[in-house]
Amino acid sequence: MDDLHLLGAIAVLGLTCYAMRVGGYVLATSLRDDGFVARFLRLAPGNLFIAFIVAGCLSGGLPGLIGTLVALVTMAFTAREWAALGAGFGAALATAALGTS
Structure with missing residues (x-):
């Protein structure tokens, strides 16, 4: 593919995106x-966030799942993001270390 075709493809994709x-x-x-579609679109970002988080947690295996659960419980009790992140990462690390020995 020569440069002219490549630039044409980029221009077509840019115009399509715009x-x-x-x-x-x-x-x-x-x-x-106040319609159904407007309410659905307001919920969509949260749904997408949860879908990505669940996929990432499940792909991490047992350490990812345990780390996520510990982070959720810590967040529920302390309402502190850094405490939940630290506890979750620590639990995932400990679970992974115990599982590989």
Whole structure:
């Protein structure tokens, strides 16, 4: 593929991306604020975050799962992010160290 074709492909992809963003903005401004779709879209970021977190925790095996549970429990009791992160990482590290020996 020569440079001209490559630049053409990049330009087409850029225009397509821009058109999709503008179309999404136009569509979003035409929605009612109290409709079903608006409520669903307000929930979507949290749902996506949970989906990514669950996939990451499950791919970590038993240490990832135990670290996540310890972090959740620590966060529920202390309401301190750094304490939950430290406890979760520590539990995952301890579980991994115990499982490999």
